[in-house]
Amino acid sequence: MSTCPVDSRVIRPIRFIAGQCQMLDQRLLPVEEVWRTYKTYQEVAEAIRTMVVRGAPAIGVAAAIGAWFGARDIETESSWEFYQEFEKVCAVLLATRPTAVNLSWALERMKHFTQSNLERSVMELKIGLEYEALAITQEDEKANRQLGQHGESLLADGARVLTHCNAGALATAAYGTALGMIRAAVEAGKKISVIADETRPFLQGARLTAWELQKENIPVTLICDNMAGYLMSKGEIDCVIVGADRIAANGDVANKIGTYTVAILAKEHNLPFYVAAPISTIDLSLSDGTLIPIEERDGREITHFKDLQLAPEGISVRNPAFDVTPHRLVTAIITEYGIVDGDYLTGLNQIVNRR
């Protein structure tokens, strides 16, 4: 049975081992570290939907593993029937969350493997799909480490980096994208400190980014989302690095709600605004960011914290989970194949199709 490498010093939010998947329940961090076990694709779909696991690359990894669970449990000897059933499995996983393209990217890759190997037996397809899910997991970690190597060159020794949401190990198979750049800079001997937006309403910054950086002794200061402008005006921030949930062909970036505001603040204060993302996040099928679907989530995420009521009963709420930062506000996009800036349309196309 295939397993991910186990190294207790490395944060890996998804463990794929002995035909089961364990995920660190990110809703309970940082107070509790609870690992949950998943054995069916329906369970994995529910974990994605309810944000046990979140972060675009991690969602892709989880979906690939979920798809394999679905494949494994299909009972047929016909490869064609198998493929038809497998498409249904993937459709359930795809419907969990709309914005991050890594979800459909991973599922498309799983479906493509099946479709390209229909001459093989169902058993061979199942074995192949398990390897594919494992490859997606391992390649994500490798991509983040490469991305970090490219990106750390942009960070000066002593840099004070603002990040929004969690684009860390917890949002990926391991290492992280935005936090991957920071980890790579620290590994290169640079002194980096991080200012983490708490990131309402789900508090990924307060709960997850602060947790994983503290665990690795990388200096981190927590602020509310509305404090970044103040710190920039005081000269206390040198650059911004965020992750991405989907990048359109022209370089427009969908990411956690509030990213657009941070990008405008960075422009106002002449600070670089970097987006760190593996190419699985790039969606060349969309010409610009206005075409990216933006998930609106339950207002209760805003009006309550756990069972504590924060707002009047029955109040009207808007809860968009993402926003789109136009490419004109993006200084550079850092991928595992290098850094793209300036002409994103050409640069992203070259990067995605170079393999």
Add this chain to the structure above:
Amino acid sequence: MSTCPVDSRVIRPIRFIAGQCQMLDQRLLPVEEVWRTYKTYQEVAEAIRTMVVRGAPAIGVAAAIGAWFGARDIETESSWEFYQEFEKVCAVLLATRPTAVNLSWALERMKHFTQSNLERSVMELKIGLEYEALAITQEDEKANRQLGQHGESLLADGARVLTHCNAGALATAAYGTALGMIRAAVEAGKKISVIADETRPFLQGARLTAWELQKENIPVTLICDNMAGYLMSKGEIDCVIVGADRIAANGDVANKIGTYTVAILAKEHNLPFYVAAPISTIDLSLSDGTLIPIEERDGREITHFKDLQLAPEGISVRNPAFDVTPHRLVTAIITEYGIVDGDYLTGLNQIVNRR
């Protein structure tokens, strides 16, 4: 004994009645409406410090009432000794919070009354100070209603107004400043809807603005602070109105943390950014906003909600409670004596000294 007019339809967070002061505990809203009774200046100082009462004009009103409690309890027959003791009372009240100038404005007014009447008996001074405290309370409500009249002319029928923090009835003696403009527009028959930033960490928007607008059936939609940029980019906001804690002579505005970010967002989207404040908020002694002291509060306000832990133990936190919006980002300042725009240095000076 002097009392504030009692009208159950009007929200007044501070009741000054029968030698006692009752304050609505704003820390418990919107879940509980608890009125607390205060009888000494030390108790009032503690209520200001711990934010039972908050909002620049309301802090001024509470401080004036607290100062009167202190004055009432001074035991001496010598007016000069009385004045010296009264100065100590005022110093305790002044030390509670640094940013809102209304606090020192109200205390200076109380001290000035005493200083100008030292030929009178201590009993006469005490009676006079009670009337002064009452006058400060009543004048604040009157100022807000006048401010609302001036300001509502800026609001079109159907306007969708973003506000940050609570510059409402709860932040004043009654009626509010930013929300006073909105109330006046509604009273003038206009259809106004409000988008309220929740305003981390103290959640004045979620807990207080949402509560008081809902109570008066003014349509209000709650968002997280990091969502305003998204709604502006979608064309769902027509203008911004905020209150102020201190306005420097050049028109720079200190207000709740996050206001500066909202002002930058408004500029980016070509939306008017209005500041509503009585002249008690204007501090002509400071040439610009860099001189305004910014309170930094306990990090626990960010890491915890009540007893619930939101962030890892021992995490480093910044918690500036206010920021300064430079006058170049302010479309107009609306006061009880009219609207100032363009040349704030001249305009504010004229408004403050016209009385």
